[in-house]
Amino acid sequence: MTADRRRGSNGRWPHCEADAVSEALADAEASAAMLAADAGLRGVVLRSDGGPVLEGWLAALRGRLPEGAPWVRVPGSVEPERLTGGVDLAATLAARRPVMAAGLLAGADGGVLLVPGAERLEPGVAATIAAAMDAGAGFRLVLIDEGVEEDAGVAPVLVERVGLMLDLRGLRVAPSGWPVAGRADAALPAGAVEGLSAAAAALAIPSLRPLLFACRAARAAAGLFGRAEAGEQDLARAVRLVLMPRARALPGAAAADAPPSPPDPGDAPEDSGEAALAEMLVEAVRAALPAGLLAALAAGQAPRGSSGGRGKGRERAAPANGRRGRVRMGAPRGSWRLDLVETLKAAAPWQGLRGGRGGVMRVSKSDFRVRRRLRRAGATTLFVVDASGSSALARLNEAKGAVELLLADAYVRRDEVALIAFRGEGAELLLPPTRSLARAKRALGDMVGGGGTPLGAAIEAAAAVARAIVARGRQAQVVFLTDARANVSRGELPAVEDALAAARGLQGFSVVLIDSSTRVRAEGVALAAAMGARHVALPRADAAAIRGVLAR
Template sequence: MSAAPDAIWGQACLAAALVALDPAGTGVVIRARPGPVREAWLAHLHALLGPDSPVTRLPAATTDDALLGGLDLPATLRTGRPVAQPGLLARGDGGVMVVPMAERLGPGTAARIAQALDTGAVEVARDGIAVRQPARFGLVLLDEGEGEDEALPACLADRAAIHLDLDPVPPGVLAATPPPPDLAAARAARPAVPEENPETLCALAARLGIASLRAPLLALRVARLHAALAGRDIVADPDLAAAFGLVLAPRARAWPQDAEEAPPAEPPPPEGDEAEPRTSDVTGEDRILAAAATSLPPGLLARLVAGEGPRTRSPGAGRSGATATARRGRPVGARPGDPRRGRLALIETLRAAAPWQRLRRGEGEARLRIAADDLRIRRLVQRRETTTIFAVDASGSAALERLAEVKGAVESLLAECYVRRDRVALVAFRGAGADLLLAPTRSLVRAKRALASLPGGGGTPLAAGIEAAGRLAAAERRGGRSPVVLLLTDGRANIARSGAPGRAQAASDALAAARTLAREGTRALVIDTAARPQEAARGLAAAMAARYLAMPQADAARLTKAVLRETAPPG
């Protein structure tokens, strides 16, 4: 039996209180899309932490200098000696660090954060400085991944005690947020732990197929915090059940079949002096399983029965959208090198030269002396992963030719995607609306299956097709990818956004949807599939700020070349 959305929100608020009680000792994974529910939970946690606990947000593509700290260049040049500057991890000491899109963290960044969590400090020894700064912080990992290749780094997911799934929570239950508990009294409490509790949690972890030794230790810590929050002097079954639901259950890879039903309640003992004590055959593990089963997130038991474990990414696993060093692209740091073989990194060069100025300068000399060993050049990475979204007009009598063209082009593009690590999606519009027939994928099997079932005929709801492609493009952009919309149509709409027939209103709605797509900055290509070039399609491309390509005859090879030109990185 699964918990209702209001019960899940109550459990999420309890988790926020536990994290605020001991940020560095807990940590949390939030599985939720961007929206009011996730923001409400973060605001609730911020309020519980109070003004004295810093909340640091880790920017995307953070460099080592920003994360760990390094040389304070202005102070070093001013004083003539190396001056250290703290990084994000050290500045977050005593608070929490929020990591958006944690599923896209690089393995190096994840390893450095994990090391800081283990040691409670950050060590920097480079550029003439050697410092160790305290960095005890709680970690809030925001998981927005959708596919198997978008999973949290295992080293961080394993170190976060609490795992929450807020996707089933509707915004309507946010009004039921409980009042903040007395955290000051809970911090002063020191509940005792019975000797059998660690053994019970280890046995539960083993029955759930959890291989991590860290999981039962974190569960025991959460159980003690829960007991302190409840004002108990000793950790009891309700505390173990709460720790089970927040720490162990989300990590489970299997569910004990003998725990699917709650154990029967024992009859009360007989009254009188001659009553003999009886030993129950219900173990502590079974009591905890039965108590926690009703508070599990929806679908967890079904997922475990199907053999699907938690979504994590091993340190050596590759991932979609991974970047590679290149001669052009986005800068991600600097390295020693010759500026004739790369772009000079001026600030990093000055940072490398600054600690040595006192030794290099003559008496009374104020010039800055830079040696060849000080020179640094930019490290660049290639463009982001591209998602090509086909929005196909599947209406009218010429649909079969268009669909055959798209099938050939998509299959050709998928072959390129295996090399370029890009993805392809398919939206078809006909009749009264638009359908997502193929979610973003690199799977050739899935693409062929979706294309084979693509129907044709009916009216032309052009506005609905453009809006569906725009929503998918926005979702891909939030996931860190670069979307490109390819609209295949003759531009002659006859179904309005409301679903009512009428060419005038349908054309107006289509132009409005095209302008919205242009305002969002989505790259697009309009492919006119009519027998003769149509002014309607040309006007649609102008409103969409897109390239226009007339292709009256089905030609998958030509379409593929046009798409590859459009999806090539700028410059």
């Protein structure tokens, strides 16, 4: 396939090539051109096994960027300090004065920061890149997901900050450059934002960022064909490239159980066009969802890359404590510390050639040996405690005891705890993530009980705190202590349905629901299933029992 082929004015390939060029290939080629044309899309997640298809996509992106735009590849073992810059030890020793090295993030400004094996990034590295993007870094981030396990993926803190997501594994033909110059000032038609919002809601996407990215993507797609205004095909392409890969539910599943809202005759003539566009986009989503994603959503699984941090923590580098790690050649930076004995052992055989004599040993950069210590990644346990009703006092005492027991071990494990209490009309974060025992005791002493059970508000608050924990590069574990008898709703839905709807926001996190009912009830089991949580019935739970459950 040559680069001088032309698409039709409707954004699709001419009929004679329809069988040879798939919609997926067209989306792949368009996505590279869209990202090059609009830096506001921030980046892309590419699911790929490597090979000519990936290389073709990267070449297409590079071909659309200005000549001389930087192209920086992040090595797999990079440390946060290498990203932001610091002292160049080898140059400093040679020059006998401090020599600063520019970081990779600064070097990629105005171009591309390429991250192969992005699913293996350390949380601290992912958080450093995310912080740079939040601060207005001028690079386009290309995250290559090479993982084979479906329950893993790129860190959510990075997925949240890039606009496009694309799976290249099904392509057998390498994408080529987009042949049309395009324009950069395409607008959105009336009702487009409402239509994209309806598509995002149908897919149960909890964040607003994907919606904003979808609006930009639709404008960029229209600009590729020189259109002044985005059409239905451009909006559909934005849905495929931005919203569909982030789907957390089947279209129509959330609305199936909700009662229909009464029509407003006065608004029908004015909004009929917007409603039709919204319905068209939702139907396009439903028709275009790939079979694998459909099966995963039907099974209640979150898509790859949208996980909120499942698991209790994995081993990672630690600068000062933990067990000794392996030795490798390289300059000391971040958690890798100079191993003096190994460095001298590597330099000793070369002293005759280097002229080392008189007790003076000459050491070069190639002699540096570094070692790092390993520790379990820091985790934060978020307690969400039902402080409502007549049994509130017992539950509060149980939660207080469990928090104090966990804090006793926090200094050793480098863990944190946080606490949300809910009662009356809402939920309150009484204890932000902390390792301070004194601060925790002060917050626990202020807890009071009684009132209604706003379970939906509590779940919503827990999801927000859990996302913030993951954004800091830590593992999040959410522990609910409740009888699951919701009776206060956030809106018009009945309280139980409202809680189940909110529970979808916690799918992908590590969640434990400790059911304090005197006997197991269907409400608690259903709520745990909606959250993807482990349901534990502890009607007479004490602090030690709760601690034992979390240790398993």
